[in-house]
Amino acid sequence: MTENPQQQTSSTGTAAIAGGPLRQAVVIGGNRTPFARSHGAYASASNKDLLTAALNGLVARFGLQGERIGEVAAGAVIKHSRDFNLTRESVLGTVLDHSTPAHEVQIACATGMEAIGGLANKIRLGQLDSAIGGGVDSISDAPLVFNDAARSVLMELNRARTVQDRIKAVLRFRPGHLAPEAPGTEEPRTGLSMGEHQARTTHRWGITRQAQDELALASHHHMAAAYDRGFFDDLVTPFGTLTRDNNLRADSTLEKLASLKPAFGRDLGEEATMTAGNSTPLTDGASAVLLGSEDWAAARGLPVLADFVDFETAAVDFVDGQEGLLMAPAYAVARLLQRQGLTLQDFDYYEIHEAFAGTVLATLKAWEDEEFCRERLGLDAPLGPIDRARLNVNGSSLAAGHPFAATGGRITATLAKMLHKKGPGSLGLVSVCAAGGQGIVAILRGR
Amino acid sequence: MTPLAASYRAALSTAARDALLRRRRPQSLPARTLLVHDHVIGEDLAAAYAGLFPATGPLDPGDLPSVLVHIAGFPAAMDLMAQADFPMPLLGMVHLENRVRHHRPVPAGVPLEVAASATGLAPHPAGTTVDLVITVHGPDGDQPGEGPVLLWEGTSTYLGRGVRLAGHPRVDRRPREAFAAPELTARWRLPASTGRDYAAVSGDYNPIHLHPLAARALGQKGMIAHGMYLAGRMLAGREPAGAGHSWSISFATPVLLPGSVSLGVTHSGAGTARVTEVTAWNARSGKPHFTGRIEPGERPTAIRRPRSSGRPWRPS
Amino acid sequence: MSTDSYTALVNQPLGHRLAQALGLPQPAILRRHRPGAPLVDGPVLVLGGGPAADEAATHLLDWGQDVRRHPAAQDRYGAVVAAFDDVSTPAELSATALELGAVQRQLGGSGRVVTVYQDPEGTPDPAVRAARKGVEGLTRSLAHEMRQGSTANGIILGEGISLGAPGAAGALRFLLSGRSAFVSGQFIPVATDGGATPRDWDRPLAGRVAVVTGAARGIGAAIAETLHRDGATIVGVDVPAAGQGLADVVNALSGSALQLDITAPDAGERILAHCRERHGRMDVVVHNAGITRDRKLANMDADRWDSVIAVNIESQLAMNRAFLAAAGDGVVAAGLRIASLASTSGIAGNAGQTNYAASKAGVIGMVSATAPLMTGGGTINAVAPGFIETEMTAKIPFLTREVARRMNSLSQGGRPVDVAEAVSFLVSDAAGGTSGATLRVCGQGIMGA
Incomplete structure (x- = not known):
């Protein structure tokens, strides 16, 4: 561990983005929650709970408490609109330095790869010295969405200024409006799962x-x-009642x-x-991978597993x-x-x-x-x-x-x-x- | 333009009169062409239409989808068919197919000239068919003296079930070909509201699309989807930008609502010779619902479009 | 942790009168160590005439204590140090013993009596050994007589070791302080002049890297917290299944987590590798991880027996072999300090715990046999907790638990931190003169007394 957690850069020489040579982005390690079949072990856990747990486990594994990580990128394929800043909110729930920036990534099932790859590129360019990439999903926590008809009524109600307008809007409600649209894995353009x-x-x-x-x-x-x-042992940290993926059938x-x-x-x-x-x-769970420059890892005595x-x-x-x-x-x-x-x-x-x-x-x-x-x-x-x-x-x-x-x-x-x-x-x-x-x-x- | 509801009312009263007076319908088509001047497809309507097919996103108001243009011309055709001088009753007519040549982009907010006429009375094993031809012209072209530019022309073929016209020979029913479904590429789940939603946009409030009881009263097995809704969904995301394409759809059995439609889409050829063929069927019964075909054609030049849609821009 | 609401009750005015009237035990709220708090509440009286008395007074003055060499009837003392280091026959115990008795009632709450004497085994002379051994008996009995959370413990000086030795100073300070709140009737042998007094008594482990096994919860978590409070960087180890709790513990302590089954053949190597890679050193190991699989021997199955032995003692033996082999390699400190958790069950035995007691008695044997193998001033000791209020003891049926927690001189259960304080002391340089010993943290429980 470095004695000075505030130390933010360990870059030697000129960053590639500023004309220097490209450097390696290394994988230091990872952490994930056990994965749970949906509507089971993690039924009451939110995306934020899971991602925070994955990040905290990573922090514990590598002693990153109070560390300002260059950037955290993660995402969820299915998430609430209230979770617009899911990753940042999760970072704020960890013991990482709260000045660690975070952003959302989403490219469906490849979200984690995009998050990690994008961060690795930033490290190689010298824009970041350290980063955490990952992702989370919980079908159990998936938002139930009002169908379009109900949404139109609700929006109208929201816009209504007078009592009459409000009554008019409310009268447009039909029982069918209460049927929520459940999330699915259907491709929108084909209707096929x-x-x-x-x-x-x-x-x-x-x-x-x-x-x-x-x-x-x-x-x-x-x-x-x-x-x-x-x-x-050093890739998974238990979460809730699970210590292993519960879909696993030995x-x-x-x-x-x-x-x-x-x-x-x-x-x-x-x-x-x-x-x-x-x-x-369908499964619930979260993962996080710690990336860094070689210098950053070396300065903290962290392992370097792969480029x-x-x-x-x-x-x-x-x-x-x-x-x-x-x-x-x-x-x-x-x-x-x-x-x-x-x-x-x-x-x-x-x-x-x-x-x-x-x-x-x-x-x-x-x-x-x-x-x-x-x-x-x-x-x-x-x-x-x-x-x-x-x-x-x-x-x-x-x-x-x-x-x-x-x-x-x-x-x-x-x-x-x-x-x-x-x-x-x-x-x-x-x-x-x-x-x-x-x-x-x-x-x-x-x- | 006569509102569609009025056309249905007129058709109803004509039907009632026919029944009451045991009047015989005329045996030939009216020679009239119904013209509608300065018809404007508003951006609101375009947005409402786009809302029917959320998966394919918003529209280009400068290049409206073919079926929305059809919607613009449809009341004129209905008006023609609802009149007493039309040789077959509007109510109960079966939509068999559509063939459209979409020559140039049709923009929203531009006054269009819509013309509707009826032609091609022909015998059919189950009655008599008629073609309703709609043409849509835009403002004058760029060249001096070019006159209004033909943007869109479509022919809808309807069947007057049981209508036998004098002088038409009987046509025998062709043996039905066994239907073999192609590879599934998509599935549409159509909720019960599909007909009502499309009616709200198109103005086509034919009761067979609105309520199961009304549909049964009019001889259907249940509430069914509008043929043009199916055409619109088939085309959504598949019409080339800049128009110039032609397409057709041929209906086999109605799509009951709510319901699920299986589709197989195939492409052949490339570039302007690329042909998209669509087959839709009912996975449960194995019966086909429709087949469709889209050909891109040559890409034409777009017509001028007013910068602001605030003040109607008139052709000189 | 289960809450001892009875102790809380009798420390209210009404509850106190009620307990008094009913003749019920009246456990006191114990004085526990807080960084920065005074070492002792009140003046310290030093009794006895040998060199140890002077050395004790010197230490106490160094530590800024109010030291008295002569009892005064009006004084109330925070602690009494009674030096018996010069006794050569039992008859000589009398003067200091009686002086001590005379001031016992002048001790305040959570007061301390520390006796100092020389190791009875250090002399072949029957009279001398009898005298020295007599101090032990006197101290144990006095501990039983202490009230209001006060304790009595002893320091046994090895041959040629004075109370001036760093290890003796450390033992004295530990026994006087709130760190030894639940230690009573016990003896800390200081056999060598090894060790050193820390620069900062509140951070005796500053700069050290300490491995704590079983750190995810309970006593292990308390040990990790206490060692961290005392300045150590924590490597928390626990089975992968306890990883979530482990992460929470180490994240609160800015440590690092190592999920590891300590019964794995390469457990020691993996701990070493982790320390080498992350911290570049390993100074302290606390073998805390342990399990119970209680069953009377007649009903015992191999799985219960073997798993307890494997986790509680075999794993420690195997890990120690790896650590000792690496001692002084530049990563493992030459003066490696190991503390191992034993149990009073391992001393006195406990029905239903033949397997557990075998493993914990094994720990006591292991530390005593390993001590001579420690090189470079390294030490190894055991801590044997008595009844400690933990999630585990909270599961004991109420009545059994209530009886168990009152069966000691302090009439209450200890807290995980009490065990942790003893561990933290034993792995500090201030305990460098003590090795191979087992320190009980049991409030002088009657079990195995």
């Missing part, structure tokens, strides 16, 4: 039920094993998974393959089914590899967010598909297969669950720790798909 979308993609790529169930099973088993050997079997009925794409009849077992449930090398965002036109809703990472990876001069096989670990088992498998298949790589990615040759033994080795969202904005932080911290253990120069690839046909991918390098 993410699962329905993925069901088309899974079907189009011919991903079998068994392949999906096997991936789901591996996720559960890998994560349970990781918990048992203490891998998550005792799951292929037989149990095979017995589940299709949950998405039921219109495909016999060819429907996506079940509640090989799809991620945050680069990240790339892509979007696909999914609206009329031209591309699968969750296929954007397939595109983003191609661009990122090209920029970094790497091949898909250069990585020691692959962290591909398991929105659905079908998402991961379709993405892998697409990278191996010559026509897709040529026609869609504009490549001469397919990106090729990956070593499946390096994929999601400590489990992923199928086991942990997926509180939308919190997943990027979970993956980044997990991967950084794995790369650090693997050794300096080891490479990891992150791929996170998101609603709206978007996705963010990133490369981390072990230290």
